[in-house]
Amino acid sequence: MSSRRDFLKTAATGAVLLGSQSKLGLASRLDQHTATGKSKVVVARDPALHGQNGQLDEKRVLALLDRAIATYTGHARPVDAWRHIIGQAKVIGLKTNGLGGKGISSHAALVLAIAERLQQAGIKPGNIVVWDRNARDLEACGLTISTDPNRVRCYGSDVAGFEDQPVAFGSAVNVKLAKILTRECDMVIGVPILKDHSGSGVTFAMKNMYGVLERPSDLHGGGCNPGVADLNCIPAVRHKVRFTVGDAITAVYDGGPGFHPERLWQANTLIVGEDRVALDQIAWQMIERRRAQAGLPTLEAAGRPPRYIATAADADHRLGVNDPKRINLVEI
Amino acid sequence: MKFNTKFCLKNCAKNYLIAAVAVAIVAAGAATGCKKHHSDPFPASGAVAGWQKTSESRTFAAKDLWQYIDGDAEQYISAGVVTTSTSDYKYQNTLEATVDVYTMGDAAGARKILETGTSDAKPIQLGDAGVTYAQSVIFRKGPYLVRIVAYESTPDAQQALLALAHGVEAKL
Numbered sequence: 001m002s003s004r005r006d007f008l009k010t011a012a013t014g015a016v017l018l019g020s021q022s023k024l025g026l027a028s029r030l031d032q033h034t035a036t037g038k039s040k041v042v043v044a045r046d047p048a049l050h051g052q053n054g055q056l057d058e059k060r061v062l063a064l065l066d067r068a069i070a071t072y073t074g075h076a077r078p079v080d081a082w083r084h085i086i087g088q089a090k091v092i093g094l095k096t097n098g099l100g101g102k103g104i105s106s107h108a109a110l111v112l113a114i115a116e117r118l119q120q121a122g123i124k125p126g127n128i129v130v131w132d133r134n135a136r137d138l139e140a141c142g143l144t145i146s147t148d149p150n151r152v153r154c155y156g157s158d159v160a161g162f163e164d165q166p167v168a169f170g171s172a173v174n175v176k177l178a179k180i181l182t183r184e185c186d187m188v189i190g191v192p193i194l195k196d197h198s199g200s201g202v203t204f205a206m207k208n209m210y211g212v213l214e215r216p217s218d219l220h221g222g223g224c225n226p227g228v229a230d231l232n233c234i235p236a237v238r239h240k241v242r243f244t245v246g247d248a249i250t251a252v253y254d255g256g257p258g259f260h261p262e263r264l265w266q267a268n269t270l271i272v273g274e275d276r277v278a279l280d281q282i283a284w285q286m287i288e289r290r291r292a293q294a295g296l297p298t299l300e301a302a303g304r305p306p307r308y309i310a311t312a313a314d315a316d317h318r319l320g321v322n323d324p325k326r327i328n329l330v331e332i
Numbered sequence: 333m334k335f336n337t338k339f340c341l342k343n344c345a346k347n348y349l350i351a352a353v354a355v356a357i358v359a360a361g362a363a364t365g366c367k368k369h370h371s372d373p374f375p376a377s378g379a380v381a382g383w384q385k386t387s388e389s390r391t392f393a394a395k396d397l398w399q400y401i402d403g404d405a406e407q408y409i410s411a412g413v414v415t416t417s418t419s420d421y422k423y424q425n426t427l428e429a430t431v432d433v434y435t436m437g438d439a440a441g442a443r444k445i446l447e448t449g450t451s452d453a454k455p456i457q458l459g460d461a462g463v464t465y466a467q468s469v470i471f472r473k474g475p476y477l478v479r480i481v482a483y484e485s486t487p488d489a490q491q492a493l494l495a496l497a498h499g500v501e502a503k504l
Contacts, residue, residue, distance in 0.1 A: 054485070099402050101430065103483045199403045210402070217398035220406060258404045259430075259481055261467035262452065 038328040039275035039321050041282050044068035045332070049249060049268035056249065062113040065245070068272045069117075071332050082121035085243050089187035091127045092118055093180060095241070097192045097208050098137030103259040106191045106247045108142035110270070114189065114245055115152045125152045131180045133211050134158035160184070162214040170230035170316070176214040181236055188241040190276070194248040194267070194283050196256035196291075200224035201299040201306035203257050204283040205244045205276040206232050206319070228308035229317045232276065238319070244279050246271035253290040265290055277312045277320030278327045284309060373433045373476070373503045374419045380499035382492060386428075387420035411444045412437035414475075423492045427484050431500060434477040442472035456494070459501050466490060469497040473504050 046064045051057050066078050075081035086092060094114060098105035115128050126149040132138050134156040135145050146154050162176040169175075181188060192208035199220055200207055206228045210216035219227030232238060248269040255263045267286065273279050284306050288298055299305045313322040321327060377384040390400070394413050397405035401416075408416070417433045436442045439460070446461060449470060453463035459478070462471025467489055468481040480497050482489045 101483075102428070103481075197403050199406050203403070216402060217405070220398070220403055224403075256404075258401050259483075261481060261483075261485070262465040 038326050039273065039278040040072060040328045040330065041271065041273040041275070041278050042068050042072045043282065043329065043331045044071065044270045044272070046268050050266050056107060056109055058109040058113075061107070061109045061249070062116070064270055065110065065113045065117070067332060068245075068270045071330055072272050078117050079120050082117045085189075086118065086121060086123065086187060090123070091129065091185050091187075092123055093185035093188040093240075094128065094130045095181075095188050095190050095192075095208060095211060096130060096132045096138065096141050096143070097203075097211060098132050098140035098143075099211070100140070100193070100195060100252070100257050101259045102140045102142075103261060104193060104195060104250065104252050104256070104264065105137070105140040105142075106193045107249050110245065110247050110249065111141065111143065111191055114191065119152075126150055128152045129180060129184055130154040131160075131178070132156050137211070155180075157212075157214075167234055167236075169233040171226050172219060172230035172234060174218075175231070175234060177234070177236055178212045178214075181212045181240060185240060187243075190241055190244040190246070192244065192246055194246060194251035194271070194286065196252050196254050196263070196287055196299075197224075197304070197306075198256065199304065200228065200308060201302075201304040202280065202284045202287055202309075204246055204271075205279040206308065206312060207280075209237050209241065212237065223304055223307060225306075225308040226311045226317075229312035229314075229319065232312060232319050233317055241276070243274055244272065244276060246279055246283060248283070248286065251287070251290075253287050253294065254296055275320035275327075277309060277322050279320075280306070280309045280312075281322045281324070281327065282329060373417065373478075373500055374431060375496070375499040375503065380496050382424045383496050383499070384422050385419060386422045389417055389419040391415055391417045407448070408434055408436075408445065412441035421496060423482075423496075427482050427486055427489055427492060429480055429482045429493065429496065431496070432479045432481075433500070433504075434479070436475045436477060439472070439474050442475055442477040445477045446470060446472045458494075458497055459504070462497070464490060464494065467493075469493045471497060471501065473501060476504050478504075 044064055044067050046060055049057060049060050069081045070076050073081040073084045075084055094111055096106035096111055111130055118128055119125055130143060135158060138154055138156055143154050157178040160179045162178055163182055166174040166176050190205055190208050192204050195203045197203040200223050209231055219231060248267045248271055250264055251267045252260055252263050253265060271279055271283055309322050312319040374389050392400050393415055394409055397416055413434050413436055415435045419431050421429045449463050453465060456462045456464050459471040459473030467485055470479045478500055480493050482493055
């Protein structure tokens with residue numbers, strides 16, 4: 001339980017973060033979301049995403065992204081679809097995941113495709129910030145570090161630093177958040193990569209936010225439960241991270257979160273949506289199906305079910321829904 | 333008795349010199365590591381045919397291992413990892429690989445990690461025990477657990493990785 005002081009601190013931070021136009025945009029989105037009664041998740045596949053030589057086809061990545069976003073938003077033109085997603089946001093962060101190293105990190109082709117569409121939707125290049133923990137993680141994605149304000153920026157918290165003032169929610173105490181999240185972006189699009197995780201079972205939309213922490217290791221206890229859910233309830237994370245373009249182009253179904261080539265599979269898939277809990281629920285099931293194909297036990301049997309997903313959906317967190325009956329899964 | 337100042341100075345200087353050399357030898361031994369586990373396990377560029385070392389070596393204490401492998405750190409910590417060193421390599425400009433050397437508290441810790449491997453691993457004679465996959469080699473030797481992973485799949489990847497693994501093993 002967080003103390004009253006922590007609660008006030010958190011609430012104060014949230015109030016500042018929710019200021020200006022983004023508050024109205026977010027509120028209206030949440031209302032729409034509630035009205036439908038179901039959380040929409042689009043799973044888009046292209047079996048030819050990797051060519052015969054095993055190389056990723058960048059044009060097909062862009063085309064797959066367009067299909068996924070068009071299906072999600074109902075807008076055929078990418079520019080309309082992205083305007084619908086970003087709303088009034090001016091500075092948009094793309095939070096990648098490069099922790100696993102070169103072989104199992106968010107793909108640069110996908111990140112750059114999103115950045116291209118954001119620019120076409122009216123976001124200035126310098127108002128797009130691709131970020132992660134540090135330069136090494138970003139370079140693992142195949143990205144190039146840049147702080148040039150006239151180009152899409154790309155740098156980590158090793159450059160921008162962390163807040164001195166800690167915030168808290170539940171078990172996530174003394175949390176120091178990345179300044180890129182708290183000060184630079186008014187909206188973040190998560191671009192996680194789908195991985196098995198030796199502690200939490202699965203790492204995808206919500207677990208990707210460990211990259212905003214100065215010390216993510218502090219929240220790894222108990223299979224990251226309730227750490228993942230608590231972290232995502234911290235206002236800056238909860239309210240700014242409003243969309244996810246999940247990278248399941250290549251994924252690891254066992255032995256993660258590090259790079260284990262013998263356990264990779266080219267799923268050639270994107271998983272997109274707003275409801276981070278629903279996204280993780282769908283991603284978890286993808287990993288389970290692939291594990292079954294490989295003759296591996298379920299994550300439950302392996303002793304690491306991603307319990308944080310249900311926790312994130314519970315009454316104390318209300319981050320989204322994990323009940324399959326309440327998820328509108330659209331596969332294309 | 334006449335005090336021979338010149339003789340005394342010469343003798344004292346000689347004694348000091350001997351003592352200084354002895355201290356230097358001891359200090360050098362401590363610094364470079366008389367024990368093998370203090371030595372650099374990473375072959376230099378060209379030491380293994382075709383392989384170039386492309387990064388500085390980095391070493392993480394157990395408490396900082398999360399900075400390198402985040403959630404993966406837990407399984408190594410529970411097996412008693414003491415330090416982890418890593419370095420990147422490139423083979424003939426076609427294959428990139430990373431070498432991780434985990435120094436465990438004892439051989440049992442290294443065995444524990446190696447035994448978590450998968451059933452499709454192919455056993456190899458390397459160190460105390462080892463396995464290989466198409467793109468990786470894992471072996472243990474005493475308290476060391478070495479994992480070498482290639483980022484590309486090429487026809488000669490496995491053979492090249494094995495050669496590098498032998499190079500590392502020889503330095504442990």
